[in-house]
Amino acid sequence: MISDLAFDTPLLLVALIALPILWWLLRAVPPAPIRRRFPGVALLLGLKDDDSQSDKTPWWLLLLRMIAVAAAIIGFAGPVLNPTAERSGEGPLLIVMDASWASAGDWQARLDRVALLLDEAGRAGRPVALMQLGSQDTGPLPLQAANAWAARVPNLAPRPYAPDMDAARAWAESLEGPLEVFWFSDGIERPGRDDLIDAFQNLGGLSVFQGARDVTAVAPPRFEDGVIHVPALRIGTTAPREVTIVAHGLDPAGIPRELAREVLQFGPGEMTAELALSLPPELRNRISRFEISGERSAGAVSLTDDSLQRREVALISGTPEREGQILLTPLHFLREALEPTADVLDGALGDLLMASPDVIIMADVAQLSPEEQAGVIEWVQDGGLLVRFAGPRLAASDVARAQMDPLLPVRLREGGRSVGGAMSWGEPKALRPFAETSPFFGLPIPDDVTVTSQVLAQPDPMLAERTIAALADGTPLVTRAALGQGSVVLFHVTANAEWSSLPLSGLFVQMLERLAVSTRPVNPAAQDLDGVTWVPEQVLDGFGTLRDAGARPGVAGADLAEAPLSADILPGLYAGAERRVARNVIGPETVLAAASWPADVPVEGMTVLAPTDLMAAFLTAALALLLLDAIAALWLSGRLAGLTRRAAGILLALALTPMAEAQGTTDEDLLALLATTEITLAYVETGNARMDDVSRAGLQGLSNTLWQRTSVEPAPPIGVDLETDELAFFPMLYWPISPEQPLPSAEAYARLNTYLRSGGMIVFDTRDADIGGFGTATPAGRRLRQLAGPLDIPPLEPIPSDHVLTRTFYLLQDFPGRHLSRDVWVEASPPDAEQVEGMPFRNLNDGVTPVVIGGNDWAAAWAVDASGRPLFPVGRGFTGERQREIAHRFGVNLVMHVLSGNYKSDQVHVPALLDRLGQ
Numbered sequence: 001m002i003s004d005l006a007f008d009t010p011l012l013l014v015a016l017i018a019l020p021i022l023w024w025l026l027r028a029v030p031p032a033p034i035r036r037r038f039p040g041v042a043l044l045l046g047l048k049d050d051d052s053q054s055d056k057t058p059w060w061l062l063l064l065r066m067i068a069v070a071a072a073i074i075g076f077a078g079p080v081l082n083p084t085a086e087r088s089g090e091g092p093l094l095i096v097m098d099a100s101w102a103s104a105g106d107w108q109a110r111l112d113r114v115a116l117l118l119d120e121a122g123r124a125g126r127p128v129a130l131m132q133l134g135s136q137d138t139g140p141l142p143l144q145a146a147n148a149w150a151a152r153v154p155n156l157a158p159r160p161y162a163p164d165m166d167a168a169r170a171w172a173e174s175l176e177g178p179l180e181v182f183w184f185s186d187g188i189e190r191p192g193r194d195d196l197i198d199a200f201q202n203l204g205g206l207s208v209f210q211g212a213r214d215v216t217a218v219a220p221p222r223f224e225d226g227v228i229h230v231p232a233l234r235i236g237t238t239a240p241r242e243v244t245i246v247a248h249g250l251d252p253a254g255i256p257r258e259l260a261r262e263v264l265q266f267g268p269g270e271m272t273a274e275l276a277l278s279l280p281p282e283l284r285n286r287i288s289r290f291e292i293s294g295e296r297s298a299g300a301v302s303l304t305d306d307s308l309q310r311r312e313v314a315l316i317s318g319t320p321e322r323e324g325q326i327l328l329t330p331l332h333f334l335r336e337a338l339e340p341t342a343d344v345l346d347g348a349l350g351d352l353l354m355a356s357p358d359v360i361i362m363a364d365v366a367q368l369s370p371e372e373q374a375g376v377i378e379w380v381q382d383g384g385l386l387v388r389f390a391g392p393r394l395a396a397s398d399v400a401r402a403q404m405d406p407l408l409p410v411r412l413r414e415g416g417r418s419v420g421g422a423m424s425w426g427e428p429k430a431l432r433p434f435a436e437t438s439p440f441f442g443l444p445i446p447d448d449v450t451v452t453s454q455v456l457a458q459p460d461p462m463l464a465e466r467t468i469a470a471l472a473d474g475t476p477l478v479t480r481a482a483l484g485q486g487s488v489v490l491f492h493v494t495a496n497a498e499w500s501s502l503p504l505s506g507l508f509v510q511m512l513e514r515l516a517v518s519t520r521p522v523n524p525a526a527q528d529l530d531g532v533t534w535v536p537e538q539v540l541d542g543f544g545t546l547r548d549a550g551a552r553p554g555v556a557g558a559d560l561a562e563a564p565l566s567a568d569i570l571p572g573l574y575a576g577a578e579r580r581v582a583r584n585v586i587g588p589e590t591v592l593a594a595a596s597w598p599a600d601v602p603v604e605g606m607t608v609l610a611p612t613d614l615m616a617a618f619l620t621a622a623l624a625l626l627l628l629d630a631i632a633a634l635w636l637s638g639r640l641a642g643l644t645r646r647a648a649g650i651l652l653a654l655a656l657t658p659m660a661e662a663q664g665t666t667d668e669d670l671l672a673l674l675a676t677t678e679i680t681l682a683y684v685e686t687g688n689a690r691m692d693d694v695s696r697a698g699l700q701g702l703s704n705t706l707w708q709r710t711s712v713e714p715a716p717p718i719g720v721d722l723e724t725d726e727l728a729f730f731p732m733l734y735w736p737i738s739p740e741q742p743l744p745s746a747e748a749y750a751r752l753n754t755y756l757r758s759g760g761m762i763v764f765d766t767r768d769a770d771i772g773g774f775g776t777a778t779p780a781g782r783r784l785r786q787l788a789g790p791l792d793i794p795p796l797e798p799i800p801s802d803h804v805l806t807r808t809f810y811l812l813q814d815f816p817g818r819h820l821s822r823d824v825w826v827e828a829s830p831p832d833a834e835q836v837e838g839m840p841f842r843n844l845n846d847g848v849t850p851v852v853i854g855g856n857d858w859a860a861a862w863a864v865d866a867s868g869r870p871l872f873p874v875g876r877g878f879t880g881e882r883q884r885e886i887a888h889r890f891g892v893n894l895v896m897h898v899l900s901g902n903y904k905s906d907q908v909h910v911p912a913l914l915d916r917l918g919q
C-alpha cells in the first residue's frame with residue numbers, strides 16, 4: 001500500500017525501471033521529408049552524402065510516451081483506491097441485521113457496508129447467510145455463495161417494528177457453529193439483548209456494526225388545557241439540537257397539506273423534549289399525523305386518531321336550570337362526562353345549527369318548531385349525530401305516538417313505565433349484557449346500574465333491530481336509527497339520576513364514547529378495544545411512509561392494545577365500527593436507551609470508503625495517450641497536411657450544400673412544401689414569444705396524441721404570420737388571444753375571410769375561463785370582439801349536446817382545457833333544425849363550423865416538452881389527469897371534425913354500413 005493506494009500485483013511496478021531505456025530507444029524519429037521544387041533534378045543524380053544526420057524526437061513527445069507506458073504498467077499492476085483490510089476469518093459467515101425502524105435513517109449506509117462484507121467474503125470463498133432479526137427461519141441456516149446474497153441486498157428494507165429478542169435468542173441457540181457473526185445493530189438497548197450476545201458469541205467470533213447517526217422519535221400527542229403536547233425522544237449526541245415537528249392533515253377540499261410547523265429544542269444532555277402546540281379546533285381536528293422533518297423512519301411519525309379530534313357537542317335542555325340544585329339539572333352529568341374530551345357548546349338551537357357541531361344532545365326536549373325540526377333533520381341527513389334523552393316532558397307529550405317522528409328512532413307508548421317504587425310492578429331493573437351487534441358490546445355492566453323509570457317503545461317489526469341496549473327483561477333502553485348519512489339515538493331514561501343510576505357510573509361515559517359523542521383517551525386500554533375486530537386502513541413501513549393496508553386481516557382489540565408490533569400487527573390506523581385507533585411505533589411509555597456492548601465485542605461504524613478499482617482508468621488513460629502519440633508522430637512526419645486539407649474541404653462542402661439547395665427555393669415555396677406534404681396543424685403567431693411557445697408545444701402534444709390513437713399522422717406544427725403566409729394549406733388554425741395582441745391588417749382580414757369561406761376552421765382561445773365566461777368583460781374577451789369584428793363569422797350558439805363535435809371520435813359532454821368552463825361556442829344550427837326520432841344526430845351543421853370559441857386554454861392542457869411530459873399542471877391529482885385526458889379527446893375530436901366534416905351525423909350511410917357489417 002502507498003497511502004490510500006494498493007496494488008493487486010505490485011511486482012509489475014518493477015517494469016517502471018525500464019522507462020529510461022525506453023527514453024533512449026524512442027528518442028529518434030525519421031525526419032519529415034523536405035519538399036523542394038527544382039527543375040534540374042537530373043543534376044543531382046549520382047551525388048552521395050557522406051554524413052548522415054538523424055532528427056531527435058521532441059522532449060514533449062518523449063514525455064508523452066513515457067507517461068503512456070507508465071500508465072499501462074501501473075494499470076496492469078491492479079491499483080485499488082481505499083482498499084479494505086482483509087479479515088483473517090475463515091469458514092461460514094452469518095450476517096444478521098436488526099432491520100428495525102431505528103435503522104431506517106442510515107439504511108443505505110448499512111446496505112453499502114453489507115455489500116462490502118459480501119464482496120470480501122466472496123474473494124475469500126466463504127459461504128454466507130444473511131438474516132433479518134424478526135424474520136429468521138427455524139430451519140437450517142441458508143448458507144450460500146456471497147454473490148447470491150449480493151444480488152438480494154438492494155431489495156432489503158427496514159421493518160416498522162423492533163425485533164423480538166427472545167425469539168432471536170432461541171433461534172441463535174438452535175444454530176450449530178462454528179460461525180463468525182457480523183451483527184448490524186440499530187443502537188437501541190432492548191430487553192434480552194445480553195442473552196442474544198451470549199448466544200452469538202458461543203457460535204464463534206462476534207463483530208458489531210453500528211451507525212453514528214442520532215435516532216430521533218416522536219411519541220403520541222396528547223391534548224391538555226387547550227394545547228397539543230407532542231413529546232420527542234432521542235439517543236446519540238447530548239449536545240443541544242433543534243428538530244422541526246410538522247403536523248399534516250387534509251384541507252377542506254380533502255387535499256393533504258402541512259397544517260403546522262414548529263421547532264423543538266433539545267437542551268444539553270436532554271434525551272426528551274416536548275412541544276406545546278396551540279391550534280384552533282378546526283385546524284386541530286384535521287391533523288392526521290405528526291412527524292419529524294428530515295427523518296425517514298417509522299419512529300419519527302406519530303399517527304393521530306379520534307383521541308386528538310375533540311368533537312363539538314351542543315347541549316340543549318327541555319327544562320330550565322334549577323338554581324341551587326345542580327345535580328337535578330338535565331345537563332349536569334352530561335357536562336361532567338363530555339368537558340374533559342369534547343368542546344361543549346351552549347345556546348339556542350338555531351344558533352347551534354349554524355355552528356355545525358358534530359353532535360347535538362337534547363335532554364327531555366319534546367316539541368320543536370317546524371323551522372327547528374326542518375333544520376335538525378337536514379343537519380342529521382348531512383351526517384350529524386342526534387342523541388336524545390327521555391324525561392317527563394317527552395313522556396307526557398304526544399310525540400311519536402300516532403306516527404313515526406323522523407327525529408326519534410322508534411314510536412313511543414303513552415305515559416311511561418315506573419319500576420321499583422311503592423306503586424310499581426317490581427324491583428328496579430338491571431341492564432342486559434350488550435349484544436355483539438351493539439356498539440356497546442364488550443363494555444362491563446356494573447351491578448349498581450339500575451333503571452327505575454323509562455319511556456316505552458311501541459312494539460314494531462324493526463324494534464329489535466334498532467335496539468342497541470336493553471334491560472334485563474328485554475325492554476329497550478337505547479335505540480338507534482339511521483337518517484340520511486347521520487343517525488338518531490334515544491336513551492329511554494333521563495340524562496340525570498331521576499330515572500336511573502346510569503349517569504352516576506363510568507358506564508355512562510363509556511357509552512357516550514362508543515357512540516362517538518366524545519373523543520377517546522390517547523392510549524386506550526384492552527377492555528376499551530376488546531370485543532371488536534379492528535381492520536387496518538393504513539399502515540407505516542420502516543421508512544415512515546403511510547401506505548394503504550390493502551387486504552391485511554383484522555386484529556383483535558386486546559392484541560391491538562397490548563401485543564407488541566410485529567409482521568401481523570403493523571403500526572397504522574385501525575378502524576372499528578364507530579371509531580379509529582392509531583397504533584404507533586413509539587408509545588406513551590416508550591423510553592429510548594443507547595445499546596451498550598461488552599468490552600470483548602468489537603464495534604465498527606458504517607462510514608467506510610468503498611474500494612475503487614483504478615485498473616480500467618489507468619489502462620484507458622494509457623490507450624488515449626498512445627492514440628495522441630500516434631497523431632503527434634503523423635503530424636511531425638508531415639503526413640497530416642493532406643488529411644487536414646481534405647477535412648477542410650469536406651466541412652466547406654457540408655456548409656455550402658444547404659445554401660446551394662436553397663438558392664432556387666423561396667420561403668413561400670418552403671412553407672407550401674412543408675404544409676402540403678403531410679397534415680399540419682398551425683397556430684397564429686401573436687408576437688408574444690411565451691404564448692407562441694405554448695401554442696407550439698400544445699399542438700405538438702395534440703399531434704402526438706393523434707399519432708398514437710388515430711390514423712392521422714400530423715407533421716410538426718407550424719406558426720403562421722397572418723400578414724404574409726398563405727392559410728389555405730392548414731385545416732385548422734389555433735389562435736390564442738391576449739389583451740395586448742395587435743389587430744391584423746386589411747389584407748390579413750381578407751385572407752382570413754377567404755380561409756373561413758373555403759372550409760377552414762379557427763379555434764379562438766381567450767384562455768380566461770377561470771375568471772370569466774364567453775362574452776364577459778374580461779380584457780381578452782374585449783380584445784376578441786375587436787379582432788373578430790371584421791371576420792365573416794356566422795351566428796353562434798353554445799355547443800349543443802348532440803353537436804357532431806361531441807362524437808367525431810370520442811363521445812364527449814365537456815370540452816375542458818386547463819380550465820373547466822362549458823362556455824364553448826360554435827356555428828348556430830339552422831332555425832328549422834329538429835331532433836329526428838330514432839336518429840342519434842340532428843340534421844344540422846352540414847359541414848365544418850368555421851369557428852370554435854372558448855377560454856379553456858386548450859394549448860396549455862395539450863402542451864408537452866421534448867420528452868413528451870406535460871408542461872403545465874391541470875387540476876389536482878387524479879381529477880386533474882382525467883381533465884387533461886378529456887382535453888386531449890376534445891382536441892382529437894376537433895381535428896377529426898375538420899377533416900371529416902359531418903360524416904358522423906350523416907345517416908345516409910347507415911344502411912350501407914349495417915349491410916357491410918352483416919357480411
